[in-house]
Structures are given as structure tokens and as C-alpha cells.
Amino acid sequence: MKLTPQHRLFFAAILAAAVVAATVHLSLLAPVFDLVMTPHAQGGLVITRVTPGSLNARQVSQGGRLTRLGGIEMDGTLLIEEPDQLGTWESYNRFLDALGQLNAAVDHGVVSAEIDGEPVTLSARPRTIGDLPSMFWVQLAVGVLGFLIAAGVYAFRPRDRGAAHFAVTGLGLLLSATAATVYSTRELVMDGETVRLLSAVNWFGTLTFTAALVALLWEYPRTLGHRFPVPTIVYGTALLSWIGFVRQLFPDPGSVYLAILCLFSITFLFAWLQWRKTAAHPVERAALKWYLLSIYLGTGLFAAVILLPLALGTEPVASQGVMFVVFLLMFVGIALGITRYRLFDLDRWWLTAWIWFFGGLVVIGVDALLLWALGLTQGTSLALSLALVGWIYFPARQWLFSHLHRGGDERGRQIHRLIQELFSAEEVGQLAELWHKYLAREWDVLDLQIEPGSLSAPRIGNDAQTLAVPHLFGEQHLVLRHPHRGSRLFTRRDSEAATLLHQLARQALDGLSARHEAIEERRRIFGDLHDDVGSKLLSLLYRAKDPASGELARSALADLRDVVSQSDEGVLPLTDALADWRAEAQERLDDAGIVLQWEQTVATDLPVSTFRLRHTARILREALNNVIKHAGGTTVTVRIAETAGRLHLAIMDDGVGSDPETWREGRGMLNIRHRLNKLGGSVQWRRHAQAGCTLEVTVPLDQPLTPAGTPSR
Incomplete structure (x- = not known):
């Protein structure tokens, strides 16, 4: 029969139990007088304590000096813990002979003694487990x-x-x-x-x-x-x-x-x-x-x-x-x-195996103790022992298991941070660098090298001192050496963790590649729009036979250029954007025969995201389109002010517009509301007391965008 670790553990436990039984048995062979004694300076032993209920309570009093017992002269050496500390072989042998004579003298339970010069008779009784000291x-x-x-x-x-x-x-x-x-x-x-x-x-x-x-x-x-x-x-x-x-x-x-x-x-x-x-x-x-x-x-x-x-x-x-x-x-x-x-x-499984093994021994031990100490029946003692083990041992074991594996929550938080870092990378090289740094930090290795040759899965080698991990790309792989600064070896759990990390990194790399492909496709589409659609709109502008058609072609061409040329990333000075807005508004209103009054109150050259500026410019353009098409006025006043991180825009006309409450919202008004929802802003239309209407828009310049306002890539 092949011996397993469980067999060896069982044999070790049996041997330990046999030694314990022999030790207890030999200790119980020594008789006791229920007296506590210490050496006296002038010879003999001083009785410092008499156990209550002792058979010798009437013959002995505390403080008495025992000078003879069973015909043997008493001295301090008889109380010595370790006989080989007596100094000479003669003393050692004399000590053992004296113990033999004393043991023979009390063999029948009663022995003559001399206390404070008076003869007395001391009674000895068999020792019990309760007599064994701590x-x-x-x-x-x-x-x-x-x-x-x-x-x-x-x-x-x-x-x-x-x-x-x-x-x-x-x-x-x-x-x-x-x-x-x-x-x-x-x-x-x-x-x-x-x-x-x-x-x-x-x-x-x-x-x-x-x-x-x-x-x-x-x-x-x-x-x-x-x-x-x-x-x-x-x-x-x-x-x-x-x-x-x-x-x-x-x-x-x-x-x-x-x-x-x-x-x-x-x-x-x-x-x-x-x-x-x-x-x-x-x-x-x-x-x-x-x-x-x-x-x-x-x-x-x-x-x-x-x-x-x-x-x-x-x-x-x-x-x-x-x-x-x-x-x-x-x-x-x-x-x-x-x-x-x-x-x-x-590894830690060694301690885990011992804990499981001791679980069975505890049940057996408690059952035997209840049978012996309380005199219970076999069924009752087994039930009670299982209850005690369930209430005490198993909760303690579960606490120990959770203590041994308490790094699980921290591992989860580390992986969450890794995911955030990997999926925020902008370039392949940045992604690879982030992943390499994480592997080195996760295992706190002494060395991390890139070596030639591809791997399909992580592999432990060199007597568990190295862990080879597949590279994210190319015919290469990573080799991590000596985890935790060389204080331990790699385990199967490390290999499984490396597999999970590699899968996460591959997903991040695939996502980054897809994002780059989408950006290139966007650039291609924008290029085609600029070259093909832009040229056709320009031809329509030159061939327009009436101002309305020309204005429509010009507006479409401006929107196309705005989409193609502007990016959602980066910032621009607000004053630069306002200058462009004013020039465009002036050109469009001049063509329509409408006077522009531009009032601008911006104290600082505030940097604003191009995403906010682009959508705000389109709101202004849509508002001017509505004025040109529907107001029928002769003057438009545009007031722009910036206070406390908010841009306030008001477009006022002197036309013959009706009450905004009676308007049926068309595409223009819906577009304005949609853009302001992205920007987290607000809009209001109101009619003047005499003539004309005012459009009031407020755009926050410093608060985060709403989810709907996150620019698409």
C-alpha cells in the first residue's frame, strides 16, 4: 500500500497520542500527600500549603517543617526538577535511591514522618488527572x-x-x-x-x-x-x-x-x-x-x-x-x-491540510473526554461533542481560513485598477508599459525580462523561481523572476492569476486596436466628405439664383467644414471663438439685410473645450437662421457675457414674432434643446412687450459633461 500524506499524519497522531497516554499514566503512578513544600534553610522541607480536604489536614499545619519521611532525611534536593542538576553522580544516584525508598514506604498509603520534631503519620492517595499541575x-x-x-x-x-x-x-x-x-x-x-x-x-x-x-x-x-x-x-x-x-x-x-x-x-x-x-x-x-x-x-x-x-x-x-x-x-x-x-x-495548503486533519481529531477527542469525564452514553457524548465542535472549532477554523485568504479583496481592487489603467491607454506602447509595470508590481519581482519565443499560456519554471507569461504581441514572452523580492516561489495560483491578467490585457489591446481603426475610418469619412460633398455644396453656392438658396448652401457648407475640421478634444480661448462667431454672424446678417449689434462682456481670455464651443456656435447659428427665416425684423442684438464659469448668450430681434408659448417646436428648436442637454445648459424664449423675441441661453463652461454629452469617437 502506498502511503499518502494523510496516512503519515494519522500515524504521527497515533504516536503522539500513545506518548501522551504513557506520560499521563506514569504521572498518575506517583502518590500525593496534598502538601505544597519548599526547602528550608536549616534542612528539611517547609509545608507552605495544605490542600483543603486533604487526608493529612489534621496531622499537618501550614508552616511545619518536615524533617523525616519513611525513614529518609528530608532536604531540598528531593524537590529538584531535574536530577542531572545535582552536580555529581553520587548525588544523582543518592537522589534516585531516596525516591525509591520513599515510594516503597508509601506503597501501602501510610508512612511515618517527623514534623517539627514530633512523630506523625501521613497518608498518601493515588494521583488523579485533576491533580496534574498546569x-x-x-x-x-x-x-x-x-x-x-x-x-x-x-x-x-x-x-x-x-x-x-x-x-x-x-x-x-x-x-x-x-x-x-x-x-x-x-x-x-x-x-x-x-x-x-x-x-x-x-x-x-x-x-x-x-x-x-x-x-x-x-x-x-x-x-x-x-x-x-x-x-x-x-x-x-x-x-x-x-x-x-x-x-x-x-x-x-x-x-x-x-x-x-x-x-x-x-x-x-x-x-x-x-x-x-x-x-x-x-x-x-x-x-x-x-x-x-x-x-x-x-x-x-x-x-x-x-x-x-x-x-x-x-x-x-x-x-x-x-x-x-x-x-x-x-x-x-x-x-x-x-x-x-x-x-x-x-505552501499554505500544508496548514490547511493540518486544520482539516485536526477537525476529525477534535471530534474524537471531545467525544472521548465527555465519555470519560461526565460518564455520558456513547450517543449522547457524540452528539454533544459534534455540537461543541460546530459551535467553537468550525467557526474558529473558518476565521483562520478567511485570515489566510484575506488578500482576495485586495486582489480584486488591484485588478479593477489595472482595468482602468489598461483601457485608458492611448497607444500600444503605453498599454504594454502599463501591463509590464503592473506585473512587476503585483509580484514584486527582482527581475522582469522580454525573451524571444511565443507562449500559449503562463508557465512556471526553474524550480518555481520564474513565471513565463505570453507577451501581448509578437513572437515574445515575459519572464518574471523571484516573486516578493525573492522571499517565496511561484505557485499554481500565481499562474492562474497571470492567465487572467493576460486575458484582460489582450482585451484592452483589442479594444485599443478597434479604437484606432475607428479613428482612421472617421478620418477617411471626413476626408471623403470634405473632398466630395464639400465641392458639390460649393458648386451649389455659386449657382444659386436667389438669396435663400445661396444662404442654404452657405449654411450647409459651413456645417460641413465645422464637422470635418473641428475636434472634440483640446481647448481654445473663448475670445478667439467669439471673434469667429461675430464674423460669421455679421456676414450672414449682412447678406439678409439685417443690422447686427454685437455686445460682448468677457473679462478674461478663458480657455474652453472645443466641444462646448462647437455646440454653442451651432446654437447661435440656428438662432440666427430662425431670425432670418421667421422674425421679419431689421435688427438683431447679440449679447454675450461670462460670469462665474457660465456663458450667457442672448439673441434679440425687433420682428413681428408671436408668443413663444404658441409656437410649434420644429427641428431648429429641438436641435437647440438637444445640444444644451449635452452641455448641461438651459434655454428660454420670451416675447418682447412691443415687438420681437429674445432667446436666452446659459452654458456652463467648467462642470463635467452629461453622459449624453460625452463626445463620440
């Missing part, structure tokens, strides 16, 4: 979590030697932490041979952890050499050292700390060699930085607070049990490095 569970959790993180890496990378060494570090931590938590959290008494065995397991785990750390730095992120079997030598040295300590061949039990420090010091040499070897490999260098930070943050603190003082023969700065927690910093840091820097070539 530090027991903390050390146990550190060992289990560290092991599962390391085993999880190996589960997905079983052929990677670096992952194998990392798994061994997790196993070493599991053995070391669980063994130490049994004897370091005892109340007072425990079988001496059990402590001897657990102390040896603790040494084995610590030496194995350190040796695996050295071997790991030899293999990862780049192998430092194949000529010498350095990992084998390191593991062999650790094994021989452990045998020497078990057989007590070293000068004292504290030498184990010196041996561990010597092994650990090799990591600095290998770290320096790895630093040199990854100089030309930014991905490995980024992974190494995070990797070393995780390792030395945890192990360095433990070495400085525990190992170094003990190797120098002084008291450690903090409790060894408490300092076990710093090891978890290393494993959690490496787990975070996997999701950020793809350590061991794993």
Missing part, C-alpha cells in the same frame, strides 16, 4: 505540538532529507519534553527507577534534537556537501554520548549540558556556510533568514537560560519546565515560514 500540560503540549508540526512537514515531503531531519527534531522534543514533565511535576514521591529511565529518555531526546538540528542545517536549504556523511557522524556522536551518560562514564551528570552545547555550537558554523552558499540564490536566502530566526529564537533562549548556566556550574535563570515553551517558538516559526516563504517547498 505546567504538566504546558510541557506536554509543547512536545506534542512541536512533534506534529515537524511530522507534518515530513508527511508531505518524505523524500526530502531536510524534512526528515526536521521530523527527528520534533521526535527529540517530544521525548525530551514528555519525559521531563513526568518527574519535574511530581509532588514529592516517585519511583526512583522510573525517574532514572525517564531521565535517560530526556537525555536521549535532547541529544537527538540537537543532533538533528545540526544535520538539518547541513542539508537545508542547500546541501553543504556529499563527500562526508556529516549527519551520520553527528547522530553517531549523539548516540555514543547518550550511552556514556547512561553508563555514567562522564565526570558528572551536568556534562550532558556541555555536550549539548558543543553539538549546538556546530549549528553556527553550518549556518554561516549556508549563508555563503545561498548568496546567489535569493529564494533560499530568504528561507534561510526566516529559518535561522525561528531556530535561534527558541533554542538560543533555552541555551542561554538553562544550558549555559548549568554547563558553568551555576543555577539556571528560570525553571526548565517554563523554558520548554520557547522550543515551541521554533516550530511555530517554521510553520509560519512554510505559509510565507514555502520552507521545505510547502
